[in-house]
């Protein structure tokens with residue numbers, strides 16, 4: 001599980017940062033990629049990575065501002081052109097359906113895979129045996145959502161070496177032992193599976209938020225998360241401007257991370273007013289409040305290890 | 308007057324060529340830029356040029372395929388964000404209005420300049436004292452148009468040096484002479500303006516065509532043009548494939564140029580199946596039929612001198 005930042009700029013594309021897109025790479029977990037937001041030229045950014053558009057299984061849109069959605073019609077078309085045939089589900093706030101349906105219809109784009117569009121509101125928007133995704137409304141000029149992605153705990157691994165040492169060779173009872181059952185062997189011994197199973201692996205928690213002023217729901221979504229991705233359009237001194245434009249500063253994002261007790265904070269959606277030389281300073285500001293902060297750039301690839 | 312090719316690829320963006328866009332730079336003529344088509348990431352391409360989005364006065368869309376329009380909403384928004392306040396007129400086939408209105412509305416994009424959308428059909432779509440633009444339907448999978456841009460002839464310049472030598476100093480009569488009038492001077496001499504005005508400068512003619520199979524209207528639009536911009540998605544040997552996908556080959560485009568008796572041919576909309584090494588070969592193929600052919604690349608800048 002890792003996060004590949006495809007666009008980390010704000011509002012309009014610049015030479016140094018493209019507009020918003022973020023790929024959650026779940027190749028080991030489910031041989032799939034989940035995309036969060038899809039600003040213009042996200043498919044161009046993808047050309048410079050190993051990401052295969054046909055592996056994109058779901059796209060989550062935080063809000064409908066152009067710098068978060070204008071790359072969608074092109075990416076959907078290219079995924080088809082490049083041989084994608086599996087279903088793609090796009091989750092977005094109300095309006096995403098009209099935008100996509102009109103864009104695809106007007107342009108005569110015929111997808112060779114089933115496209116499902118789900119307009120969501122606050123609440124659980126997806127859940128299967130591996131993951132749960134919850135959305136909550138944030139505080140932006142248009143409805144903007146944050147996502148809390150919770151991975152289920154994984155069963156501990158069966159310790160095959162220890163079983164062999166105990167003179168129990170591989171057989172169908174391994175499955176029962178792995179499930180924690182108690183089994184009586186042919187030689188009369190009674191074996192408790194739990195003695196041969198490692199500790200369960202704690203599932204990871206990510207919070208990926210759309211554009212927002214600092215707000216309670218941001219803390220709620222990020223509570224005890226392994227990683228929080230928060231916007232940080234402005235530096236600490238520009239709090240008034242951030243408020244006016246419904247954005248956050250470095251310091252405000254860091255305060256959210258501290259209050260929510262996350263393990264790590266990634267700051268993105270950096271205004272193009274900041275030059276390459278400023279980025280370290282932005283990071284330092286945030287680190288003064290929350291040390292485990294990183295200001296990410298386009299193509300940053302952040303691994304999210306289990307604890 | 309020069310043509311700046313911003314995207315010269317076909318269908319989907321590649322690493323070497325972006326999808327379609329072409330800027331007609333009319334800085335000397337009217338301090339303006341006219342854009343022809345606007346594929347995704349056209350605004351990103353513009354970042355690498357000296358073109359100022361606020362100088363874009365008109366955008367002409369040949370047809371509604373995604374690789375020709377998906378960059379429009381983002382460019383329109385950025386033109387506003389970057390301080391554009393003058394009117395922008397978008398000319399496109401029926402459907403362009405719905406695409407733009409829905410994209411701008413859903414994304415909450417508020418333009419700080421007046422946007423006019425004109426859905427056109429065959430005929431003269433624009434005319435002023437400098438230029439006339441005519442559109443004709445071509446032969447593509449969806450309605451695709453070509454444009455003939457005719458510059459009016461320019462009045463010859465007044466030869467001030469010759470006037471001074473004849474003992475006629477600058478005065479308001481210069482204006483009358485320039486307009487070709489006959490004037491009687493205070494010293495009794497009668498002067499014919501035409502004797503002091505150079506020859507009129509012939510206006511230039513451009514033909515910029517959308518995606519198409521070879522067709523009569525392509526020849527019609529390009530007749531005696533100074534420059535023809537024609538698609539050439541495939542090489543000469545792929546005529547069948549070109550026909551199937553409603554496109555043209557290098558050879559077909561060159562035949563149109565020869566038949567129309569143009570001065571120069573620029574081939575664009577090159578499929579990404581062709582590598583950098585193939586481009587020279589594509590050019591040679593076309594030159595075997597029409598020597599004054601150039602296969603253009605992204606950022607090619609072609610001057611169009613008066614004859």
Ligand SMILES: [Zn+2]
Pocket residue numbers: 063065140211
């Ligand atoms: Zn926003």
Ligand SMILES: [Zn+2]
Pocket residue numbers: 370372447518
């Ligand atoms: Zn086309």
